[in-house]
Amino acid sequence: MEYIDGCVVAVPTKNKAAYIEHATEAAKLFKKHGATRLVECWGDDVPEGKLTSFPMAVQCKDDETVVFSWITWPSRDARDSGMKNVMEEWQSSGDDDPMPFDGARMIFGGFRVVVDE
Numbered sequence: 001m002e003y004i005d006g007c008v009v010a011v012p013t014k015n016k017a018a019y020i021e022h023a024t025e026a027a028k029l030f031k032k033h034g035a036t037r038l039v040e041c042w043g044d045d046v047p048e049g050k051l052t053s054f055p056m057a058v059q060c061k062d063d064e065t066v067v068f069s070w071i072t073w074p075s076r077d078a079r080d081s082g083m084k085n086v087m088e089e090w091q092s093s094g095d096d097d098p099m100p101f102d103g104a105r106m107i108f109g110g111f112r113v114v115v116d117e
Helices: 013-032 076-092
Strands: 003-012 037-042 064-073 107-112
Touching: 003 013, 003 076, 013 037, 013 064, 013 076, 064 076, 076 107
Parallel strands: none
Antiparallel strands: 003 064, 003 107, 037 064
16 A cells, blocks of 8 residues: 655745745655655645644744645655655755755654545
8 A cells, every 4th residue: 555755834935936846856856766756735725723724733924835745655665765765865965955945844744545535
């Protein structure tokens, strides 16, 4: 069964083009190391909640947009190996902060698929 890495971030709205460029390059890197798909979704209808919400979860500011993304892997083992290789390649690139957003406010996790209709 496939394995999914999910992520939500707040991206400065002015950085949309830079984010798309970053995500496009990241997709190539993740696929090089075994991912089958990388999907990036720019927030369009993401309401602020009273108790919880995507904007609250990532402390989204007025000049930022919530982005929801996921990476599909063939399995958890493929993800663990692939993610290790991706991180090693990024670290060896010498780019200290390749992301056009505040990574400290990123929420992410790995998920086992239980329903896929």
